[in-house]
Amino acid sequence: MPPDPASAAAARRALSSLDHRIEAVTGHDVDALGDHRDRGVLDEPQARLVDRHRELVRAETGVTFYRTLLHRLSGGEFPVDGALLQRIGRTVGQLEEAAGVRDAAADGVRAALEPVEAAAAGAAPEQRGPLSAGDRAALLAIAGGAKLYAHLLTGRWSVTAASGTRIPYADLQRLEGAGLICRDTGHPVHAGQPVALTDAGRAALTARPAPAPAPKPAARPGTWPSTPAHRR
Helix, strand or coil: CCCCCCCCHHHCCCCCCCHHHHHHHHHHCHHHHHHHHHHHHCHHHHHHHHHHHHHHHHHHHHHHHHHHHHHCCCCCCCCCCCCHHHHHHHHHHHHHHHHHHHHHHHHHHHHEEEEEEHHHCCCCCCCCCCCCCHHHHHHHHHCCCEEEEEEECCCEEEEEEEECEEEEEHHHHHHCCCCCCCCECCCCHHCCCEEEEEEHHHHCCCCCCCCCCCCCCCCCCCCCCCCCCCCC
């Protein structure tokens, strides 16, 4: 089997035949979904879908590797002899095996897509407005792990994320009131009270981007702006 892709960028360049279905149901491209997965933003069905998609990308890379090798072997670069024919035969077998792995991985993606597509079809229209840049940054920081602390000297409360980001308590209260985050009140604040995203918070981060407003038609040269008719 071929080695894993040399870098995450190489894996991202590999496309699969199911990318369009994934992007259609989630409203995000597969790279953005992978970033959300790494940050812990996605719910369980979407996280499973991203994991299965990554397996498919690796399998697609294997197919491409052996197909390219077969093309090189049969392209006239090497003299035709018994050794070449044996190598071509081995490569054909390896390509067949890689295609089988790819097909099995594609079945895994299709199975993971079913609950995500079913949830999208039955979801109620989203009523919450788009997140502000500050709220999005705060939720992304909390997604990576965060705790609420009370300062021993001042008594002030604030959230410290695993990334080192500090979130004011007022922002925490607002996000909690909107149902986007929750606290584990079983832990005392002075020891650090865990803060996590709710399902609504994950959904807000992964919501489809709002469509851009349609541009207003430009006025034709030499015409007056339309105004209500004056009473005579």
